Structures are given as C-alpha cells and as structure tokens.
Amino acid sequence: MEVVAAVLAWSISAVCQNNAAAQWLSPLCTRNNSAALANRLSSGALIYSPGSDGFIQATSRWSAYETPGIDLVVVPSVEDDVAQTIKYANQNNIPYIAVSGGHGAIITESRMQNGIEIWMNQLNTVEIDEDIARIGGGALSKAVSHSLWDAGKQTVTGGCECTSLLGPGLGGGHGLLQGRHGLVSDQFISMNVVLASGEIKTIDKTSDLWWAMQGAGHNFGIVTSVSVKVYDVQYSDWAYEVFTFKSDKVEGLYDNLNVHLLNNGSPPLNIVNYGFFMNDPELDPKPIIYLWVIQEGATSVDSIYTKPFHDLGPATTDIGSGTYLDVPRWVGWDNDAAPCQHVGLANTRFPIDIQSYNVQSMRKAYDLFTDVTKKTPELNGSFFLFEGYPLQGVKAIPSESTAYAFREDNLLISPVVSWVPSGSDVAQKATDFGKRLRQILYEGTGKSELHSYVNYAFGDETPQNWYGYEQHRQQRLLRLKNKYDPDRKFSFYAPVA
Template sequence: MRWLSVNFLLSALYMMSANLDSAVNGSVPEEHAKVLRDILSPAAKVYYPNSTEFNTLSARWSTLAEPNVNVVAVPSTEDDVAKIVQFAKKANLPILAFNGAHAAITTLGRMQGGIEIYMGQLSSVAIAQDDKTITVGGGTSSKAVTDALWNAGKQTVTGTCECVSVLGPALGGGHGWLQGHYGLVADQFVSMNVVLADGTLQTIDENSDLWWAMKGAGQNFGIVTSLTSKIYDIEQYDWAIETLIFDGDKVEAVYQAANDHLSPVPVNLINWSYWLNIPGADPDKPVVLFYIIQEGATTVNPAYTKPFHDIGPISIEAESGDYRDLARWTQVALDSTPCQKTGLANPRFPAYLKEYNIPAQKLAYDAFAAEVSGDSPFSTSIFMFEAYPVQGVQAIDSDSAAFAFRSDNILTAPLITYTPSSNELDQQAAELGNKLRNIVHKGSGSEELHAYVNYAFGDESPQNWYGYEQWRQDRLKALKKKYDPEGRFSFFAPVE
C-alpha cells in the first residue's frame, strides 16, 4: 500500500504539467511541496520560499552565480533522499544537494528552479567495533568526525575547514592535514550508499565500476547518503605552529626559502600562506601571512623556521596544542570569518604547482597588491598557497581514482571577495582572478592547467578538473552515459 501511495502522488504531480512548467521557471506551487512532504519520513521537512527556514537553508557561502531553488527538502533518512530524487525525476524538476559551505563554482548557477536537498539532518558518526572504519551520514561535518574520532583515540583525513562536510571535499578528491600519511580524503573510502539518477539507493564499493569516478568526480554521479571510511590510531598528540608575517617586499625571499627548505614538504609538516591586507601590519599593501605547522612537536623545529626568521618578518607567533587546534590557527574554524555566510561573492581560481616560480610569485604579488589595496572593492580578497605533505597522496596509483593530479605539490588560488553589486563588478573580479591564476600557471612552465575542482571558478574545462589523459575523459563520459544519461547531476563541474 505504501508503494501504491507514493506512486499515486508522484503520478498526480506529474499530470499537473502546466504548473510544473511554472515550477521550473518560477515557484513550485505550495500544494506540490505538500505532496512532496507527504511521501517523506515523519522527521523530514519541506520549506517554501519566504520562510525563515527556507532563507537560512538556501543561503550560499558565495552569492556569485547562485543556484535558484523553489523548495528546500530536508531528508531525515537515506530513503528520503531516494524519494526526493524520484519525485523530482517524475516531475521533471532539477535537484541539487546542499552540504556545508564552500562550493562557489559558477556552474551551480545553471540550476534554475527546482528542489534543494539539504543534507543537514543526515549527520551521524559510528565507529566500527574493530576500530578500523567509521561510517558517517551524508551531511556530517568534518569537525564532527574529527571530534568523535579524537575522543576515541582515532583520526582520519578530512577537509581542513571545520564548516565543510566530509563528503563535499571528498567527492572532488579532498586535501587534508593528514594526507602525507594516508592520502586524500577519497583514498579512505571503503563503501558508500548513493542515490543514483534513477532514484535508486545503492551500496557501492571497489567492486563497482562507479567507484573510480566517485573518487574525484563524484558530484556528477549521485548523492552520497552515507560513507564508510578508514580510520587510524592517533600517532602524535602534539602539534605546533609558527605564524610569521612578512612585508610584501619579502615575497621573493620567502618563496625562495620555501623552495629551498620546505620542498617537498616533510611528512610531518604543513606550510600554508596567504596574501591579504592587514592594516595593522602594513597600512599600504598586502602582507604575506606564512604558517609552518609541525606534527609531533610542541615547538616547530628551528631547522624549518630559522631560514624564515633570517629574512626578517614583521612578527612571529608560536603556539602549541593538538590536531583540533589546526583550523583555529589557520582561520578556518567554525567561528572564523571564512566560514560565515555574509552575502559576499567568493570566487576562486585554482592552479596546482610543482614548486614556486620566484619571478612569477613577484609578478603575481604586484598584480594582486595593485588591485586590492586602498579602497578597492576587492580589498578583503586573499591569495592562498597550500603546501601539504604529498607522500601519502603520491604513494597511491594515479590511475586508481578520477582525481588526476597526484604529482602536483602546491595548491594555489586567489579568492576574490567582494560585495556583489553589478555584472560589471563580477566581470572585473573574474578578470582579476584569472589574471592572477595565469601568472602563476605560466610561471610553472606547464601547458596544462591543473585546477582543484573543489576550488574551481567555473570557466575551466573538464580537462582542467579531471585530467588531460584521453582515457580519463572517455571513462568519465562513459560512466555518465550509463548512470546519468539525462544529466540530472550536472550542476557541479560537469564532466561534459
């Protein structure tokens, strides 16, 4: 009887074709949202525009090229997700899963009218009895996983920002603090439950042909409702950081020292840096904020820090703590500014590097400083440089996953932050971001632009996101044709 009830409701909605046309181009009639609510579990929720809940749950971290949704559905069970996808398929409505904070790719703006599936209620953490794996709900945050594992003496690779979900970065590969030991977030996958484009909920693992694609291009193939991943004993409880601030005139010296002394990054070390305006340090131009983070220490080894001390930083600050402090130290904790949704546009323009090209760093800094200093509308922008240890990433066969850029060492990305006000300003931001990216990419000497898909702007190609090898592109397209021939999951960095 339940099956008959669900299908009757789906069929009834499908028959309302005139109203469905308006749903795609305008608002979904509220009575149809009620139909959707009736087929879901008791704890599921459906919100309609102009409600506080709708506005909160549909808000984006970046307001540039936002998806336009008419209904927010909040599943409380994995089966709810399948029913929402079935409902949308029958009604010919677009769907988009929302999960966390930081997706800013402009291809999401192609979602015009339809159903947002907000994954927040699917948050759970369960450690297996053998202490070798963890199973998390599809809406679980990285912080929730880190805290639960830490309390059990365990750890795993998650994204660095506390406000992102585990699955968000993982499906694009996923960089993390512990990748030097264990590989990317996607390299930890053991199995997953995923709702496919046909609305079926399936469990897949390494025996599925789809497994390869989910590890790097997963947003194109379904909605992951739960994930089982590898976990590990905590080996080192102590962590230390040294934060150095340099005048912009020291850019060449700083990155030459990084090449000479932190390349490749040792397995127990992480090096991040930001270019940004800090008026208290330099009122006229951006500074270089430089982090050296060491695992298994209460003070960062002077062998790593002395070359940078010798350059002459404006300030040096040392702290010690444990793994749970890393996000706060690097300003990506839940209460940090980059984790807030404040109506800003936040496009990024990523490019991977093997090492720093010092003349290119200088050119990029000068171009950045010229555009973000003073009363520029882009004055709160930053240029990010993330150098993680890569031993664990590069120990894994590159052909084993859709993530294609294991041989790269440094992730760079200008983040052009501004208050959107016009198409002209949007265009200026895009031109600036691409100009900065092109400078560092040209300095790499590579003809191929390798762009981390989770940071992508949206004007890149599938080759930039998923690799230039023809076999990779062919394999992704073949899997897309098999599992999502109608392109239901094609709003985030589509494979074709």
C-alpha cells in the same frame, strides 16, 4: 467538490512541470510540490518553502555569486528520503542539487534554477567500529574530527570545520593528514549513493563507478553515507609558528619555501605550511604575507624548519601548541572564522596546482594584487591562498586508480576574489582579476596543462583542467556518465560532460 479539487491539483501539477510556467506560478507550484512530496518522505524529514527561517538557513552560502535557484528545500532524515525526492523531482521534471556545508562556489551551480535543494544537514551521524567509521552524507568536518578524536581515532578531512567530509572528498579532498594516509577520497571503503534513477546503491571497489567517485563523484549521485578508514591517533601534540612578511620579502619567502619545505617534491611528513597575502592596512599599506609552519608530533616547531624564515626578517612572529583539534583555530578554519560565515559576500576562486613556486611569477602576482586592490577598493577584501601539504600518502597511490588526476602536483594555489555583490561591473572586474592572477602563475609553470583543483574551481575551466588531460580519463568518465546519468541530472557541479 473532491473531484474538482483533484482535477485542480492535477492541473497545477501539470502546469508546474513546465519550467517556464513555474517561474511565474512559483508560489503556487511550491505549495503543490511541498504537499505532494511530503507524502513520500519519512516523518522526520523537513520541507522549507521560500521566506521561512529554515529556507533562509538552508540556502545561505559562503559565496553569494552565481548561486543555484532554489524553489524548495528538502531536509532528509533517512537515506530513503533522498531517493524519494529524486524520484519525485524526476517525475515532475524538477532539477535538484545536494548541499552540505554550503561552500560549493563554482559558478556552474547557477545553471540549476527553479529546483529543489536536498540539504543533507540531518544525515550527520558518525559511527565508529574499530578501524572503520560510517559517516552520514551531511556530516561536517568538525563533527567527524571531534567524534573520532574522542574515540582515539582520526582520518583525513578537509581543513575547515564547517565543510562536510564528502563535499571535498568527492573531488579528492586535501587535508592535514594526507601525508600519512592520502586524500579524503582515498579513505573511502564503501558508500551508499542515490543514483539519477532514484535507486540507492551500495558500492565499493568492485563497482565500475568506484573509480569515478574518488575525484569526480559530484557527477554521479548523492552519497548518503560512506564508510571510511580511521586510524589510531599517533601524535596528540601539534605546534605552529606564524610569520608575517612585508612586500620586500616576496622573493626570499617563496625561494625559502621551495628549498626548505617543498624539498624537491618530498616535503617532511609531519610539516604543513599554509599562508596567504591580503590587505592589512594596520600593519602596512601594501599587502601582508602570512605563513604558518605547522608540525605534527611536537610542542614547538623544530627550528630546522623555521630558521630560514626567521633569518628572512619577518615583521612579526607568533608561536603556539595544542592538539590536532586546535589547528583550525590557529589558521582561521574554525567555525567562528571568516571562511565559515555566510554573510552575503561574493567569493570566487581561481585555483592552479603547481610543482614549485616560480619566484618571479609570485612577485608579478603580488604586484598585480597590490595594484588592483588599491585601484578597485571593492576588491580589497580579496586574498591569495597558498597551501603546502605533505605528499607521501597522496603519491603512494597510483594516479590511474582514481578519477583524481593530479597526484604529482605539489602545491595548491588559489587567488580568492571577494566583494559585496553590487552589479555586473564589479563582478566582471573581479573575474578578470582572478583570471589574470592565475594566468601569471600558469605562464610561470612553463607547462601546457592547467591543473585546477575541482573543489576550488571558478567554473570556466574545462573537464581536462579538473579531471586530467589523458584521453582515457575523459573517455572513462563519459562512459560512466552515459551509463549512470544519461539524462545529466547531476551536471551542476564541475560537469564531466
């Protein structure tokens, strides 16, 4: 009987290595993979199969459109669990993808089918040693920010509390403190990364791979931990004013943003502006524009920055103050806010980095947004995001020193098209809508290049749009890809090739 069982297990394993067969033998293959893989993992690792509560939680995503096809979830408890999972998957011809906060919405991820999700949830430690912190690959931004704050420290993270440090960081990573310190990726000192071979490698600036991990890192491995620069908290006080504007203020608002806050590409070091327009029928039949002006090191925002917006005649205003940790709650980036909920909506983004606002283009985009969301009610939960962060720390770092290419761009713009998944018709309308909005902005730049922030990307962009148009950039990425991932195991998130 033992011989029969062994032969049967081998037969199942062999059949399950065939992706086509695995589709109709999925339940059997999943059980076989679970048992075989479990023997390789640490005692604290978890494996979730479809239908379990853990599987549902691990595979839920901010966007339910064009998602990866997951047959099994592995939750590593030590870094070697990631390596063992990759080795097992390679041996059995199973694709895999790493997930932290579940905000990766790029549609290229849907190319991963019948695969293993490596959920980094348990690799979430934050260890602080003077001016360096060692952070686990699955640590979310809130845990990082709050742990550092308790020690009188801070570093650059993404804005949302529910995204990981490394998810945005491997693609550059914008954040509130970037004016002082640069992008999230600019804080990296060293990292442990599991390569496509399953080898765990510790790299730093002496490695040829280091350049690529700062902007295109999703293509080269799974980072299980990273050491980052941390800084003493310089200013504990933060303040904000928030304005709402109606449709007649579009031109005045974006002109004021250009003149008074963007300041020819040299915005104030301690000022962040953030906003969006969306439908809010309780305030107005047409979309309402929201603008936050946020100041570091103040208990109230200096009027020199806000007076132009008061003079414009907002529909409403509000003010508040607190600490750095309060900012996500003010602007709707906290764990309880909509961007942190996984409720089954399709959310697609169409980003473009620009130098300054073309006021006429913003009017055209606003009018198109108004027209489409009224005529297509399925899309009226969409919004149009615009972000203006300080730039000094980002621009102080030579562009050629990292794979992140677009340091000279000043503004991050992203239409976010949201709908309840209900078939291909509305999905096509949503995609066309997002592309038309971005095309308006692109034409308004007057430039031949479209720069698209990889962490917000839709997925139909090119590697040039994500990683820069210079031939030497593309060639360097390709050489590194061929060296470290010749079989293209990491090619589901904005692939370089």
